Each structure stands twice: as structure tokens, then as C-alpha cells.
Amino acid sequence: MLRYTLLRVLGAIPTLLLVIVLAFLMVHAAPGGPFDDERALPADVEANIRGAYHLDEPLPKQFIRYLSGLVQGDLGPSYRYRDYTVSELIGQSFPLSLQLGVLAMALAIAVGVSAGTVAALRQDSYLDRIVMAFSMTGISIPVFVFAPVLVLLFAVKLQWLPAGWSSTSGSSRLLLPVITLALPQIAYIARLTRASMIDVLGRDFIRTARAQGLGTMTIVRLHALKPAMLPVLSYMGPAIAAILTGSVVVEEIFGIPGLGQFFVRGALNRDYTLVLGIVVFYATLIVFLNLVVDVLYSALDPRVRYQ
Amino acid sequence: MSLLEIRSLSIRYADAVVVDDLTLSVDEGESVGLVGESGSGKSQTALAVLGLLPRQARIDGSIRFDGTELVGAATDTLNQLRAQRIGIVFQDPMQALNPYLRIGRQMREILVQHKLAHGNDVDARVVEMLARVGLPDAERQFRSYPHQLSGGMRQRVMLASALIAEPDLLIADEPTTALDVTVQAQILDMLEELRDNTALLLITHDLGIVAGRCERMLVLEKGRLVDAGATTSLFASPGHEHTRLLLDTAPRIDRADIPPPATGVTILGIDSASVSYAERGKERLQAVQDVSLSLRTGETIAVVGESGSGKSSFVRALLGLVPMQSGRVVYAGAPLEGPVERRAKAQRRDLQLVFQDPVSALNPQMRVHSIIGESLLVHEPLLSGGARLTRVIESLEQVGLDAGYLRRFPHELSGGQAQRVAIARALILGPKVLICDEAVAALDGSVREQVLLLLRKAQADTGLAIIFISHDLAVVRAISHRVLVMYLGRLVEIADNATLFSSPRHPYTRALIDAVPVPDPVAPLNKAPLLGEVPSPLSPPTGCVFHPRCDYAIDVCAVKLPATRDIKGSRVACHRADEIELAR
């Protein structure tokens, strides 16, 4: 198992490198520079500033410079938010995004798996159809469509929850963004769990368990749950990526100063280092989390472990 | 009152009736055999008793167990009976056991659920049961996962699970069909030993098993009960014509239906073939070691062996589908070598193969006429469409199918029809050598009979030479002129049909023949001739690979590989072949 983990860690490094190279190239290939939007600067001042940021050096050299800084944990300064380094900006905004993401993921798994399991156990009943209808709508309506609708409903019309991020500081302001972020995942995970559970429940060893006189809950708990969760576990990697994507929208709509928002702003402002830094950061995070998922998967399937 | 009483049971799915007005009973302590071809409704009946049919099933009629009505019973009622009063063993233990749980964990739940033991007692009882079913080192097996056990061991675990709660009735649905014949004998013996006074409903298509193990016999045809009675009576004078059909088409190892001797020249010579596989990161697996055989036109030679014997690998190497490590093959005077893609067209045309599973051997997206005609496209590309079609129709007729089948897809064919299409595809090019890899294993009595007849006719008409791979010795007895026995990749014995079966020279051959159940209730029942199981090909025993299981082994057998020698018409690989007398 240890060997497997080590191999996966080693395998992840080239991926990260690839990501960094790609992002670096794309950012620098974009026409325009970070200082275009501002008042037109006199040529020599601009040249000076470029020199200070090493933007006049050939690209490969800039890349090496970046890489060496990276290894030391220095992601460079932000071009836009001149008083801050990229690391500081990430440090400021990430905890918020993390909180949002973790809560949403937890909610999605809890509700999704339960709903999917119940639907599978009561296949073709009204409950099942409701769950399926809900999950179908959940994956068919984009986040940025129902988010404003939810805000309209719960914050403006019903006045149950706060609308904007800055309007209050209590934890109730988390509720709407987390739910919004979680909804598409709940829908997908419910669907996935249901299909997987139905498949597992149809297998021969479940029939054996029933023949042995075991009760339904015992069968689900002991025999069915573990294998049924395998596809859901596999989905966790893409799920994390999806939550990241969704967070961009959610942060935008609710005005939350999280990492996603900074990324979009950075991209629009040509803030190279910020954008690059966020991409590298997220990529590392995801690669690491995927590793964890992989190891967990092999832990659950004994056929992989004991060859 | 009988223990189990089924009255007018009907099971329906959408528009198909699988069990029709079935009435039968099983008394306390008796052993009853439920026989029929596939699709006759035997398994469905078993599942219905325990309430295990899928949701789509519509059930009518009555099933009473010890007075309690089971049809439409509440799950709680059923759960009270399951395991504690009625146990069941299924056909495929790999599928029937949970691959994600350890064996002990799965089994102990039965005791816990039914409150049959508590605390530390639970595990102790499970281990005890595992030992009783003959699992070596039961303590360790308690913690094993199913995939770490062999097929025979898994089925023992299933038996243990079914009997641990000491039920009054045990239903066994084709319990040994997926096992090697020598292991089958062990399991059937064990079943008898453990049974005590438990009633047994043994479901099988194998009349030999019923003859030896069941007092009473019930015959199903297309979901209906057509015959019932004491086994001895029914075998002697069957009541219904279907029973007669089953008895007549059951291949018998004790009776000789020896086809006329072969004529012709040697067409295929294989000299010391060896095949091994090496998977990345794993050890080299020696599948076949030094096997030789020669084949004449018009002759059928059967290659017989259990799992791990290497018979499939041998044949695939012969055909060039997998590489042959060493050895020479000569076909019609010319060497036959290299991967199939690089061989001469003529050679490829002359050697054809028919697989075990007809359905996966046919492209589901192609119609019958394309499937059969494709070979012509390759080997006789100048034929016009019309001429090709004529040839296809001819070959269909040769296998007993009419032109109406031309436009069908494989999923619209029955197993027997699909296999015939596969044979037509093989024969359309007029091959000289046909290799049948378990070609009739998936087929039932009468259908199997027809396919074997078809092969014999093709042989008689064209001088076709056939290599017939099978694990079923009774079928081999009926169709082959010569027989080659393999064990763990090695040639053990090769002899004429009559000679091999009447006076085998190798202990393994003897055991193999003795393990086959004979469809004769009056004949004495052999105890399982072989103990243990085939060792893994990854670590074969030293010297003679059979020696650990051999009753006649002496010191030299563990050390030196036996040479193949001729003893009175048989070629045997045994150190003691000239000393021991194995004929009965």
C-alpha cells in the first residue's frame, strides 16, 4: 500500500509541472500586459517597471525564475494589488473558499448518498420518482440560474436569510451560498448513488445475504454500502473540481471575497502572477486530494490490495 | 404432511411463463433430484421457495413449508425460515460470495442475525464449521477474502454458510456445475456426509449426479412437471418421453459408442510444445510443457483436462493466437509457426476454431449471412455476391439451419442455433482441421447431441480431422477416436478411446474416469477418487507434477520428471506405469 501511495505521489509531480508550464505559457501568450489598463505611462517609466518585474527577460528565463521562487514558496508579487504578494492574497481568500467548499461537499455527500440510497431501496415508488425528478432538475439548471432565483426567494421576498455577504457577519450568511454550491452535486451524487446501489443490490451476493435471512438494513450496511460507494468515491475527484468551478459563480453572485473571485479578476486584469499562483495552488490541492481518493479506493477494494 | 409442499405453482415474467402449474413435495430427510434442461424452470422454483425471485416475477399457487404458506408471505416470516429452516447453495460461488468482505465476517452474521450464538462463541462456531467442510487451516480462512480461495474451497464455504444454522431442508442449485469433476466428487461426498437428516432438493441437469445421490427424481420440461418417482424406477422405465429423451441423450462414460476407426495420413504433428505467459511484474506462468501429439485425417482426438491443465493454451498456441515458447508444429508437411497474422492464407484457411460460448463468438452487430460469409471475402475474394450467398446457404444447410436464418442477429438465436452458425462459419472454407474448444459445454442434451452428430457427419463426408477439447469425459467417450489427458500443462496419457477408458495407465486418468457420475442408479457409487485440488501453475510440484495427490507415488516421483513411454498401446508419463494395474 505504501509503495502504491509513493508511486502515485511521484506520478503527480510531472502533472503539476505540466500544469505550471501550460498556465505560464497561456498567461504570457495573451496579448496585452498587466499595465495596459492604466493611464498611459511614459515609455521609459514603463520600461523601468517592466525591468523591475523582469518582464523584459526572455520567456524561458522568466520561467526558471518563477519555478525557483515557487520551490521556495514565493509566488511572486501581485501586479494589480501592488501592496500584496500572491501568497498573501491566497492566504487571505482561500480559507473562505475552503470553508464554503468543505461545507458544500459535506452537505452534498450526506444528502446525496442518503437520498440515492433511499431511492434505490424504494425503486419505482413515489419517493424514488421525486428524488429522480429533483436530481434531473438539479443537473439541468446551471448554478448561476438558480442562485439568483434562490436569493430572490429567500432573501428578498421571504427575508429569511441575508442576501449579501457584507450585510451581516453571522454564520447564517453561509447558508445560502453553501446550499447553492451544493445543490448540483447533491443532484448528481443522488443519481450516482441510486444507480450504483441498484446495481449492487441486483448482484448475486446480495441474493445470498437475503437467502441467509438477513434484514434489509443489515444487508445494506454490511454487504451493499461499501461496493455501492465505490463509484461515488471515484467521482470525488471531479466533484472537487466541480465545486471549485461552482465557487467562482457563487462567490461572484454573493459577493464573497474568495479565491475564485480573485482568479476571475486576475484573469481579466492580466495579473499574471496572481492568476498563475492560483492555478498552481489549486492544481496542487486537487492533485493531492485525488491521491487521497485513490488510496482510499484501493483500501476499500480488497481485490486491488491482495493480489 | 411433507416438509415442503408445492401446489400449482406458476411463475410469470411479462409475457413469458417459466413455471407452469407445478406440484411437487419433499419429505423430511429425503434426497430429491430436480432435473431438466436449461430453461425448464428448476432454478426459478428454488428461488421461489425462499422468496428470492426478482421484483418482476408474478407468482401464483402455493408453497408450504412445514405448514407455513410462503407465497406472498411477509419478509419477516420468510427471514425466520431462511438459513434456520431452509438453506440454499448456488451455482457460482465467486458471484455468490461478497468479494469485499472476509469470509468469516460474512458467515458470522448468519449466527448473529438469527441469535444462534453470542460473543466469542460466534467466531468459534464459524471456524468449526469451516473445518467441518474440509477447509485446510480454517482459522486463517476465516480472515481470507473470497478471491484468495479456489473454486472448490469457495463452494465449501457456501456449503458451510448454508448448513451452519442447521436447516431442515437444503436446496442445492447446480452446486457443482462450475467445478472440476474431481472437485465435484469431493463436494458431493461432503454434502452427503454433512447432510445427516436434512432433506435435500438437488437441482441439476446431470443425470449421473441424480442417479448416485437422490432417492427420488422429478423431471421438469418447460416449467411443467412431467415425471416423478423413485430414481431407480424412472431410470429403468421412464414414464414420460422427455425423461426418455434426457436419459438417451445423456453422454455415458460406461457405455461405448465408439465411432469407426480413422483412416488417412498424418496431417498435423506437434512436437514438444511449450507455452508460457509472463505478465508484467509477475512470475512466468508455464501453461503447457512438452506436449506432443499427431493427428490423422478423419480422426478425432480429444484433449481432456481440468482447470489449469493448459488445454486451451495449447490449442491457442497451435493456432498462433498466443506465442509458443518451444516445440515444432508441422502441418501437411510444412512448418506451422509464428503469430496467426503472419501465417500463409492456406494454412489459416485449413485450421479453424469453434469456441465454447457461441454468443460471444459472434459479432452482435453482424447478421448471420455476413458472419458466415466473411471468411469467403478473405479467402475467395473473386466470388460474386450471388455465388457467395449460395455458399453461405449451403453451409447453413450443412448445419441444419434454413435460409430463414440469414438475416438474423446473434441475439435472436438460441444457444444451439448460435453454435451451429459458428460451426458453419468454420466449415464454409472446407478446413482440414477443426478445433473445438469446449464447443458443446454450454449446450443441453438434445441440442448437444445434434451438434455432435453434425461434427461426425462433416468428418465422414470430408475427412475432417478434429481436435476436441473438453472437461467432460462422457462426451469425449462418445465422440473421440483417441484421447490425450493433460494435467497442469503436461501430457499425462494418450491412448485409443477404448484402451483409455477400459485400461488407463496413469493414476490421474483413473481418478478422472472414476470421478464422473454415471447415470445408472444401480451401479455402485465411487467415493471421490482424488483429494485436494490442482496446484497453482505458478508453483508446480517438483518431479512428476501429479505426485502430491497420487496414491501410487514413490520417492522418485517427487524428484524426477517421468519420461513418456509406450505401454501396450498407450503413451504414458508415469514412473510406475508398467507396475501398477489400474484396469477394472
Added chain:
Amino acid sequence: MSLLRNRAISVSGAIIVATAACAVVGPWISPNDYISTDFDRLLLAPTTAGAHLFGTDDLGRDLFVRTMLGIRVTLLVAIVASFVSLIIGVAYGAIAGFVGGRVDAAMMRFVDTLYALPFIFFVILLMVAFERNFLLIFVAIGAVNWLDMARIVRGQTLSLKEREFVAAARLTGVSTGRIIFRHIAPNLIGIVVVYMTLTIPQAILVESFLSFLGLGVQEPRTSLGALVDAGVNLMEGASWTLLIPAGLLAVLLMCFNFLGDGLRDFFDARHTT
């Protein structure tokens, strides 16, 4: 055809076709166009006056025509992008599956690692970098979606390769080319079609997302996603500007999902005897 007997397929298929038909025909028969502003008729609710069946937006432009055009763009982008990912994915997956061995392992390792990365970031970067080129949208979306297809096709190819009818074909002497085209490919079609219908909604979502961020189709052209984005801002007071395009978007997405499910059931039935 038995294909149409499946209700999921026929109903969702019909809706999609009908919607597409409206999108093509609608702008022709309407007296309005998508670009003329009319400052006397800002934010009109849906009405028959002036044939503003969907009302007007904040610049007085007719929303019916704009919505129909938006549907055209959305469908076009989705289908073309899916096609791009189909071609890349099928080629990649089939090669990996057919060649097998180390090449296959390496290729799939690559896919696995890409699979978990938030591609959307790259797409955003791409769009920003290259100034919202319309053609680029197709490429970007296609590039995001090919991974799933590659995996599926590779898995299917691998199992097909081991099937006995392929071995039978090899034995007979059927050429490798014919094996690929006549034996393997037709058995791939089923699964590819099913996945296509499932990648289309994904493509639609990506396009909508880009529009939401202001990186998608540029004014005055529009897509459903862009219309929704505009509608979000006008939501209070002119709810139809959000509800109509959002509703149509949701319906299209659901239909494609149902269609995919239905096709999957259909092809499963064919293969299991």
C-alpha cells in the same frame, strides 16, 4: 423503429427537434430583428403588440428573436464542441485500447491526471488570452469534454479486443483494418452515441458559464447563457428576461439528459440476450 418506441427517446427527441425548428424558423417569420433598439419600448412584458412575444429587454430589443437566435448559438456551440471532443476522445481512446500494453497505460495515466484538474480555469485563461474569439469557444469546450469519451471508448475497445469474435476474425485472416472497422467500431457506436448526448448538456453548461462571466459570445450576438446573464441583472421587475431563457435552457438540458438515458437503455437491451 424500435428506437422510437422508447418514450424517453421519442419525447425528448421531439422537444429538441421542435425547439431547433422554432429557432430556425422563428426569426424569419417575426417582423423584428435581434439588433434594433427601440427606446420607446424598453422592458416590455410579453405581449402580442408588435409581435414581442417574449417582451423586450433593457435596450428595447425584441426578446423573441434574440432568444431564438440564442438557442441557435447554444445548440450550435454545444453540438460542434461535442463533436470536437468526440473525435479527439474516440481517436485517443480507440488507439489506447487497441494498442494496449505500455502505450495504453501511459495514455490513460495522462488522461487520469488531466481528469481531475479544474479545466475551467484553463478555459477562462484561454478565453481571456485570446480575446474571446468565437471559434475558440468551440475548441475550448471540446478540449474540456474529451476525457470522458476517451475513457469510455478505451474501456470498450479493450473488452471488445478480448471478445471471441475478434479472435475468430483474426484466425480467419481478416485484415486488421477490417477488424477495426467492421468488428470493433460498430460495437462502439452505441456507447459513443449515448455519451455524445450526455456531453452536449455539459457543453451547454460550459458555454453558459463562460457567458455568465462575460467571456462567451460577444454582443450583439447572444446565446442562452448570455441571455440568462442579462436576465439575472434585470431580474427584479422584469422577471421574464430571466425566466424565459433560463426555462428554455433547463428544458434543453433535461431533454438531452433524458435522451442519453433512453439511448443507453436501448443499447443495453440489444447487447444482453
